[in-house]
Amino acid sequence: GAGVSQSPSNKVTEKGKDVELRCDPISGHTALYWYRQSLGQGLEFLIYFQGNSAPDKSGLPSDRFSAERTGGSVSTLTIQRTQQEDSAVYLCASSLLGGTGANQPQHFGDGTRLSIL
Amino acid sequence: GNSVTQMEGPVTLSEEAFLTINCTYTATGYPSLFWYVQYPGEGLQLLLKATKADDKGSNKGFEATYRKETTSFHLEKGSVQVSDSAVYLCALPSQAGTALIFGKGTTLSVSS
Numbered sequence: 001g002a003g004v005s006q007s008p009s010n011k012v013t014e015k016g017k018d019v020e021l022r023c024d025p026i027s028g029h030t031a032l033y034w035y036r037q038s039l040g041q042g043l044e045f046l047i048y049f050q051g052n053s054a055p056d057k058s059g060l061p062s063d064r065f066s067a068e069r070t071g072g073s074v075s076t077l078t079i080q081r082t083q084q085e086d087s088a089v090y091l092c093a094s095s096l097l098g099g100t101g102a103n104q105p106q107h108f109g110d111g112t113r114l115s116i117l
Numbered sequence: 118g119n120s121v122t123q124m125e126g127p128v129t130l131s132e133e134a135f136l137t138i139n140c141t142y143t144a145t146g147y148p149s150l151f152w153y154v155q156y157p158g159e160g161l162q163l164l165l166k167a168t169k170a171d172d173k174g175s176n177k178g179f180e181a182t183y184r185k186e187t188t189s190f191h192l193e194k195g196s197v198q199v200s201d202s203a204v205y206l207c208a209l210p211s212q213a214g215t216a217l218i219f220g221k222g223t224t225l226s227v228s229s
Binding site: 033035042043045048055056059091093105106107108109110111 | 151153159160161162163166206211213215216217218219220221222
């Protein structure tokens with residue numbers, strides 16, 4: 001597609017359940033990023049992929065959070081045993097280069113709005 | 118590490134008023150600087166960028182100049198429209214270059 005695509009757009013689940021969020025980056029973009037946007041917290045970085053490897057996962061808030069990327073393209077963010085504080089909009093972005101190429105602008109998807117009951 | 122401080126809103130203006138949203142940064146070296154915009158119900162979009170000192174980024178009537186002396190990247194528009202109502206976020210790369218660091222965002226509301 002032309003832009004970054006995320007699915008689902010909305011997800012409501014019960015506390016304690018696992019969720020998977022998906023991101024399809026722009027074709028050819030080697031760098032992929034996950035962020036979280038919650039009220040009062042602004043945009044927080046979660047994890048950065050260069051190709052299929054994640055050289056920076058320093059923003060993942062706990063070991064309940066994990067992410068993978070396959071084929072240098074699609075990425076999945078998994079949250080296990082969800083808690084109410086996980087409620088937020090999860091945004092994915094991609095760019096042509098990352099790391100020392102971070103001066104490239106990042107292109108964002110519309111996000112997944114996650115609500116934990 | 119790198120950081121950004123952005124004036125907090127909300128900012129409420131009448132149509133055709135002049136807009137300034139302040140953004141100052143702390144950084145190692147001279148990274149690119151960005152303004153992103155989030156219109157109601159839409160995703161985050163790049164509004165403009167500047168890649169070096171004294172560079173001016175511009176788009177849709179908005180401008181921002183990369184000021185090394187004052188470590189600032191203030192967003193300006195000479196005459197705002199109702200359609201400019203949105204959340205504006207200033208950003209720069211982290212020191213490692215593995216993420217964008219965003220300001221808290223400024224909500225702009227323009228009334229006719």
